[in-house]
Amino acid sequence: MKKIILLGYMGCGKSTIATNLSKKVQIPFVDLDKYIEEKTNLDIKTIFEKHGEIYFRKLEHELFLELLQSPEAFIIGLGGGTPCYANNHELLLGENRVSIYLKASIETLFERLAHHKSKRPLIAAKSDGELKEFIAKHLFDRSYYYNQAQYKVVVDGKSIQETVADIVAVLA
Numbered sequence: 001m002k003k004i005i006l007l008g009y010m011g012c013g014k015s016t017i018a019t020n021l022s023k024k025v026q027i028p029f030v031d032l033d034k035y036i037e038e039k040t041n042l043d044i045k046t047i048f049e050k051h052g053e054i055y056f057r058k059l060e061h062e063l064f065l066e067l068l069q070s071p072e073a074f075i076i077g078l079g080g081g082t083p084c085y086a087n088n089h090e091l092l093l094g095e096n097r098v099s100i101y102l103k104a105s106i107e108t109l110f111e112r113l114a115h116h117k118s119k120r121p122l123i124a125a126k127s128d129g130e131l132k133e134f135i136a137k138h139l140f141d142r143s144y145y146y147n148q149a150q151y152k153v154v155v156d157g158k159s160i161q162e163t164v165a166d167i168v169a170v171l172a
């Protein structure tokens, strides 16, 4: 197994879980958003502001492909939108890769995102009331793509360690 791909909505825990999973299974973790930031020398918020979302989506697609084509084993933490653009969902299945959807409810996502909006340009300007509505609709729109993953792990009510253990069980 060469690539373990974690996907799911903003705030479902891709970056947090992947960091902990990486320590547990001793496979290096690459966060696609961080990789984009390193390559461009700009943070995600600035990329959206300066160049727009379409530029970001193109870059996201190119760099996801680049990581998949590398011969090394990685855990790849996607951005929340990655599977939903440029036919990236078709890249979730294939030889030498395992894709796992970290599935979180609207309530879980709202609780986590309400306090961590500022670095996420799609939600940074939303009030709490707007945010909940936005998550509900956006998650509905995106679920088709998330459900293309090979496996699904529900994260609601679970500690980081519990979710990591569930993923390890999926990988066994």
Ligand SMILES: Nc1ncnc2c1ncn2[C@@H]1O[C@H](COP(=O)(O)OP(=O)(O)O)[C@@H](O)[C@H]1O
Pocket: 008, 009, 010, 011, 012, 013, 014, 015, 016, 017, 080, 112, 116, 158, 159, 160, 163
């Ligand atoms: N049980 C948990 N599992 C994962 N993240 C959690 C959990 N409880 C709280 N959090 C918090 O939720 C947020 C998840 O954000 P992050 O890992 O950046 O998600 P993503 O990369 O999917 O957007 C972090 O601030 C993390 O500390």
Ligand SMILES: O=C(O)C1=C[C@@H](OP(=O)(O)O)[C@@H](O)[C@H](O)C1
Pocket: 008, 009, 010, 011, 014, 015, 033, 044, 078, 079, 080, 081, 082, 119, 120, 121, 122
């Ligand atoms: O859902 C999205 O479209 C996005 C999610 C973000 O990643 P996280 O899911 O890690 O917050 C980041 O890629 C960008 O802000 C766009």
Ligand SMILES: [Mg+2]
Pocket: 014, 015, 031, 033, 077, 078, 079
């Ligand atoms: Mg992340």
